Amino acid sequence: MDDFKGKVILITGSSAGLGAGTAVHFADRGARLSLTGRDEAKLKGVVSKCVQAGLKESDVLTTVGDLTDETFRNQLVTRTVDTFGQLDVLVNNAGSMVPGQLSDPGMDSYHTQFDLNLTAQVALTKLAVPHLLKVKGNIVNVSSNLSFVPWTGCGAYCMTKAALDMFTKVLALELAPEGVRVNSVNPGACHSEIFRGFGMDNQQAEVFLESIAKTNPVPRPGEPEDVARAIAFLASDKSSFITGELLVVDGGGRYAKGEIKYFWPGKFPDILLEGLENLKTLHELSHSWPPIKALSSQESFWSLTVDPGTRPEARDWRPRSAMYPAAFFIEKVDSSET
Incomplete structure (x- = not known):
């Protein structure tokens, strides 16, 4: 052509x-x-x-x-x-x-x-x-x-x-x-x-x-x-x-039905990293965190799938530690999957 x-x-x-x-x-x-x-x-x-x-x-x-x-x-x-x-x-x-x-x-x-x-x-x-x-x-x-x-x-x-x-x-x-x-x-x-x-x-x-x-x-x-x-x-x-x-x-x-709501450069606060293997512990670390359905990680990425009925404020999710060349994002899922 x-x-x-x-x-x-x-x-x-x-x-x-x-x-x-x-x-x-x-x-x-x-x-x-x-x-x-x-x-x-x-x-x-x-x-x-x-x-x-x-x-x-x-x-x-x-x-x-x-x-x-x-x-x-x-x-x-x-x-x-x-x-x-x-x-x-x-x-x-x-x-x-x-x-x-x-x-x-x-x-x-x-x-x-x-x-x-x-x-x-x-x-x-x-x-x-x-x-x-x-x-x-x-x-x-x-x-x-x-x-x-x-x-x-x-x-x-x-x-x-x-x-x-x-x-x-x-x-x-x-x-x-x-x-x-x-x-x-x-x-x-x-x-x-x-x-x-x-x-x-x-x-x-x-x-x-x-x-x-x-x-x-x-x-x-x-x-x-x-x-x-x-x-x-x-x-x-x-x-x-x-x-x-x-x-x-x-x-x-x-x-998208599962719209990406938040994407941050940085990492989770150390206190959260300590509880990543226990979803219940992670949820209890902050009263403002929405119900967490799933958690997975690879390299420096943490994927949290949250209940679609919640809309957390940005300040509730922002890493409180120093910035690093990494990221995490929160994936909102379809309500039919809950």
Whole structure:
């Protein structure tokens, strides 16, 4: 399939995960690519996959750097247009998820996420728009289903994605008269490297993803290809009458019968760890803990399945000990299983 042959597509955050998968997908469809990320070695690996998919090495431009840097953003767009002579599609994929509560002291994690997930996307888009106008191109922002679903433990991330969604909608209205479309893909939990921000290694991330998948109507984690196909659809002429749309790709996760209510970086207080083998003891350690149906552990992950009739306050579940690169989450189950 070469329906993007002759098109030039700039994909941010393309050294791994969803961005890398999207790059290979577009390569398979004949597009010329401008890829960017912070890891040069990983970018080279993605280039190799794009060449295997049918592109020539000269069809793939890589620019290594930090997207939050203004000079780098200018360099990225300039190099893309100087190399290929045009820019047809901008895929704003770069982003980060940093754990923490909105009530935590300090603003560092807040600024880190807003700088990359929102400000850098808006600034890069401003640089790209003049070139997109020339070819009546389009923009696809990569947001998240967490723009709709508040998730304790990564509130700032949820806020950045909600703001990115509104950016998509407003910019779509602004640019539609000029022939440029703007849409968003909002993935759910997918195989990507975003969970590294929580200190998870690949094995831990897999445990976490599989646990989430159990609650999804489509009972599996998302794959980069799932998201890539959605991005390519919105970037193609097949969606020429679609703009300002938020296309959710989460296996129905936002409608899950067993919705994940809380997810925290950290570990249980030591006093709780001492009682993990005895559910009754664990339950009695705090009067505010809801009835616990099941408890399991693997590595640094603790899964508590709680009675669906309870809605514990966040403060009742928050680890009171120091933060560690681990996590626990609470899975709410269907009432028919109680």
